[in-house]
Amino acid sequence: MLVSSVACGHCADAEIVLERACAEGLVDLEVVDAESDRGAALLAQYRPAMFPLVLLDGEFFSAGRLPRGPLARVLGVPRARI
Template structure:
């Protein structure tokens, strides 16, 4: 997870979204995470599961379904995005406040 900088300010969490073509859970997760990124709550990167980076992440984390979501490089979820869990981890309500 995120670590504080020397000045006591927490770094913005980095979320990596590994997606598969035609995946409606992927589209939903991207929509939610893009909104959080737009508010400066997270830094968001998207990786196609069929790319070389995506294949390596899938092999490492072995998601049961897509999307695969990593938080600061660690497994966070796969399949439907757990909004309540995400809000808790980010320290915001589910609307992103």
């Protein structure tokens, strides 16, 4: 899950990377607007210091710039695929 904010460069980058991973069947992607009720609830729960907030399997993965190396390790694929 990607909790994203408008005009957030890191959010746009994370969405591109996660959409590609989703197309390869590596993740299920749901994009949630930070200003929606659900987004606000997730922000209150996880309190990220930066956008985007990324959850994998319902657990906190990252906030801010998406760390591609750790994402590749979690997904069990070479970094070049991310």
